[in-house]
Amino acid sequence: MKESDLYLPLKQYLEGQNYKVKGEVCDCDVLAIREDEEPLIVELKLSLNLDVLLQSVDRLSLSSVVYIGIPKDSKAFKKKRKLTVKLLKILGFGLILIDVTKNSVEVVLDPTEYKPRKIKQKKEKLLAEFQSRIGDPNLGGMASKKGVLTSYRQKALKVAIYLQEHGDSKASAIAKDLDEPKARDIMYNNFYAWFDRVGKGIYSLNSKGKEEISLWLEKKSSF
Structure with a gap:
């Protein structure tokens, strides 16, 4: 089993609670938004360990x-369920158990109130990425962040395909x-080195761009 296998049952459950859900948004495995409520974040792991606790912090x-x-x-959670739930309460985290075979979700614990100092710019970046990303092209819990299709890459791909x-x-x-006002900036900045300027305000798709966008075309339906 992979961490990303946990994503779709969870997404289905949250959407049933009227959330809009997307995976791998600014390093969050799962981000769910519902009206004007606080963003709901879920970190997915195959076992409850120190790494996921630190990520959640x-x-x-x-x-x-x-x-x-x-x-x-x-198995590790079953053996120490009572103490684990107590620890998560102290830390202010919620806990969700996901049954991939039955496609079901059990919310064991909801987050308790905890008020650390929020970093406004990071939160704004998180919500901006969620809103600007078209569709939900990434599975939450992907092992490699290099394969994440961000909103910026979506725009660059649209330009490249054009x-x-x-x-x-x-x-x-x-x-x-x-209808993409940042098209010129995307080609001029050329972050992925896909574009060549061949004249005043005129751009072409180079060989690197042609080769690399073919690897992303399977996600084309998402943007």
């Missing part, structure tokens, strides 16, 4: 509603056709 700078999600059949289909094009035309 870090998430408290973003929201006071932080859960840890583990498999329901976790150039692949239309050939060398003016930045102004791309911005207009895609």
Whole structure:
């Protein structure tokens, strides 16, 4: 079992509670938003260990509603359930057990009130990434963060696909056709080294771009 296997049953459960859910948003395994409530964050792990506790402590700078999600059949948790729940209460975390085979979720503990100092800029970045990302292209709990499709990469891919289909094009035309005001900045800054400037305001997709976007096209339906 992989940590990402826990994501879809959890997402289905939270969506049933009227949350909007996305995976791998600014290093949070799962981020769920419901109206004007505090963001709900879930860190997924195959066992409850120090690493996930430390990750959850870090998430408290973003929201006071932080859960840890583990498999329901976790032997280590069953052996020390009472003490584990007590520890999580002290720390202010919630606990969710996820049964992948039955596609079910059990909320063992809700977060208790805890008010650490919030870092406003980090929280704003978190919510901005959630709102600007199109669809939900990433499975929460992915082992490699390098494969995460961020909102910026989604925009860059839209521009790259446009150039692949239309050939060398003016930045102004791309911005207009895609309704993407940052199209020129994306090509000019060229963060992924996909674009070449071939004239005044005119850009092309280079060989590196053609090669790398093909690896992302399987996620094209998400953006």
